[in-house]
Amino acid sequence: MSVAEQASTVVMGHVAGTDPAMLRSYMESGLGGFILMGANIPATEGELQSLTTALTVDPELPPLIAVDQEGGIVSRLHGDDYPASSSLKHLPVAETTSAFTARGSLVGRAGITVNFGTVADVTADPGTFIYGRALGTDPASAADRVSAATTAQEQFVASTLKHFPGHGAAPGDSHHVIPSTTMGLDQWRETEAVPFAAGIDAGASLLMYGHLAYTAVDASPASLSAKWHEIAREELGFDGVAVTDDLGMLLSSGDPAYADPVANGVSAIAAGNDLVLMIAGSDASTAGAMAAGIATAVEKGTLPAERLEEAATRVVALRLELAAAAAPWAVCDDCTPAG
Template sequence: MIEKDRFIQNKENFAIFSVVSLLLMTLLSGWIVFDKMESPAVDSGLTQKQRTINQMMEGMTIEDKIGQLFLGHIPEQEAEQIVGAYYLGGYMLESKDVEGKSLSQLKKDLASYQKASNIPLLLASNEEGGAVSQISPILKEPFASPMELYDEGGLDAVLEGAKSKVSVLKDLGISAGFFPIADVVTNPSSPIYERTLGQDAMTTSDYVREVVTLLKEENFLSTLKHFPGSSETGDAITGLVYDDRPVDELRKQDFLPFEAGIEAGTDSVMVSHIILTAVSDQPSSISPEVMAILRQELGFEGVILTDDFDKLGLSEFLDQNEAALQAIEAGADMILSSNFTSQIPYLLDQVKRGKLSEDRIEQSVERILGMKYDLGLIK
């Protein structure tokens, strides 16, 4: 009887053990399946673009990262050495880089600069057309300005001209031409009138939207400039320019083409050195308040470029090194400058002193690398 009871008890224990084991195995297998299902979901949440950028950034030093923030004017004789030594994000052509060369020689030179860089360069040239073109002097047919093209054949002619221009630039290895100009200027006495479309805000908005769309199709950088718009009264090349208009007036006119370009997916926006007195007492290129309008009010998420730091308007306001620091702190991503040989070490020193965070730098580097990825420069 006792043996029978023990047998029954053992049988019951075994049954309980089997049930518990089965439950544990079920839970465990479920957890394993769940884990296997979850892991790819986490990974698949990152695009190939983001994985590539993350991998690149993991291998970058702080020197690499700071160098990416600069689009430099570089002495031609030292271009290859400087590109490699300062880890520059981009190379900005000037007329002296083109003078006396054939297109084939220029293409060869640009390829050598690209080869000297560990991270692909953004090769850029200011190619608005008309009076502002570095390449036109060595072309059989110089690039016409948007105003000239619009007067000849309306928006269709402008788009045809832009497409033809992009073809020439891309063949040279250039990925950025710093257009379209989004400034609303209808006053012929304005210093930049002939560089613009010369039309009202709505027509200029249509122009900007169509050009940005075209450039995206052509895989060529689009750059809206010069945010927050032109005052029509001065040019920061020759000195400081103040715009005393209320912000509401800008919202109803000057901001409209920028909004159109942003909605169309522009890659970048160039911020000028104009002082918008209703918003800030600083040049826009180093103003957190102006950058906030661009980011938060207009919703721009791409790369913010500064206008050329070599312009007198900024130079007479602030030391170049400190201006570079303030531009990055304000929210700019990329600085156009010929003084990067002192600005880069200055920013590096600010990081080491704890006055500029590496996190802030990485925000910009991620946008810059993302832009280069979208242009096909980074694979």
Template sequence: MTTPLQLPRGPVMVDVAGFALADEERVRLSHPLVGGVILFRRNFENVEQLKALTAEIRALRTPHLLIAADHEGGRVQRFIDGFTRLPPMQVLGEAWDKDPTEALRLAEVVGEVLAGELRACGVDLSFTPVLDLQWQRCAVIGNRSFHSDPEAVSELAAALIRGLNKGGMASCGKHFPGHGWVEGDSHHVIPVDDRDLAELRAADLVPFAKLASAGLTSVMPAHVIYPAVDDKPAGFSKVWLEDILRGELGYDGVIFSDDLGMEGAAGVGGFVERGMAALDAGCDMVLVCNQPARADEVLAGLAPPAQPRLAERLARMAGQREVAAWEERIASPDFARLQAEVATLAMPRDALKGPAVGEAC
């Protein structure tokens, strides 16, 4: 058996191509700047294969690379067969309008099922919850949002986070400071939100402000420009990340960039420049998805700034308890009851359709 490399987690998260690691991927994942792997639908054949893949990734290094997925529910659920079908978060918002107390209970159950099933397969983190408000403007957010009311979003997201924690998983609020107002999809364009900071503080920023010191383990900023605040997209802006998120909101968790390959990041320069700009602005870890040659370019050219808190912050993102404990948990009658309840919330497959959400966050 190969002895795992003794390497701290670096500030770059990359992806892999298929159901198992290729030799060149093992080399890439052993690079000292790599700290995590994000998995997509293309990496999932069945539950046993996913367990084998995550075990292979964990065996490479100590501490093991963080293993993440964009597994929110609705049309953004990367793993299907063998997993409980999760509802889009709007379903919980609709439940809130009928009975807030019951909606909060359901949100916690959804979070526990979401996390427990992933932990049983060796996944550390899902990039959820979406904290964007439903302004009925942004199709790519759409029913991924809980609600239009920032108080409802805050309460439902807090309940979902409690469920994630029960399932051994940290959380990631996205897309700071809010992607719901713009019409453009930052996977394909560079969206611009012309509202001023006072308007954002009164609405979109509310869930981030409320959760910053109340259990939100990480944040992912939007590839959106808010020109009244800064001329750079939020994920590359010291104003947004250092002055507002860290300073004004007092946030001390991990900041993940969104995928550097998205069009919303294109105005910042090449991939190495994007990575440096995100880290210099205050991100702890940058994502490079779907372009292995660009990932290698970033790993070869990136010169990260000093990150004295990186190891401590990333340690908070690792999944809790061993995989075997979660395998036992999800096989229990009690967990089966939770799964059955969540399954009743999921919409029929046709109702889950919407604008494609790219293999990025």
């Protein structure tokens, strides 16, 4: 791959709409992935399958097609009536396995290959915005359910743990601010880290970095922190694709340090992310501009060429792995859903 091609493959873009021709045209620039949001989901599963097929310009190297299908509070797809975190945290672990087996099947059947669906954050405080989405109220119970959800989904899709290093310790909604905590590494290892470690051990393909500042570790948000990427790789043994949470959330924080989306994308790759995600505040040109900015940074020497090559290699490896593992799905109109 050329530098420009590498830069494109580490960007996951988004535009609204359900027109397969328009979305295919958008993906012809060579982006490595596309995230489906609510405005991309048509009325029927057959239409959704046609849409995801259209996103694949090169069948030998299909893009990563992602969705946030946690179930419950965060749910994009029709037909996901399976138990979600709000109830699973109080039920036996086997219920998490059943729910995420069904959920992973639903996602995979639609032609979606990546689910940003496993919330590994842990909190016992029902007043926090992440409480209803967390799979456990203490590290051990969260770890058991995160592990179960990961194992269940990886049969069908590449599953993702989020929001590393853990939203529970950092109060505030990262869609609007950059939540922070003074928690140190020793306490983190005993608490917030536990569910992430369990999900990594269970084989999660991706790890999503949150816009969370653990100031005792690094003043920067984890999504832009080389230190947190080092911890995930060296301490927790994560060897999959590191992906940012939506970089548009940094724009929404109002912090002038993060007002330039292209600069944010370059900083994210430099910090150790392999895939940058941009949704909020973006348009049809944003992902391409981010890819061009990443390539320019390499050409100017402000982003090491080997860092981009490492990121692109991980993303392409996952794309090829998912292409090789893809199983044919057929919609059964007269089947009775499993109860």
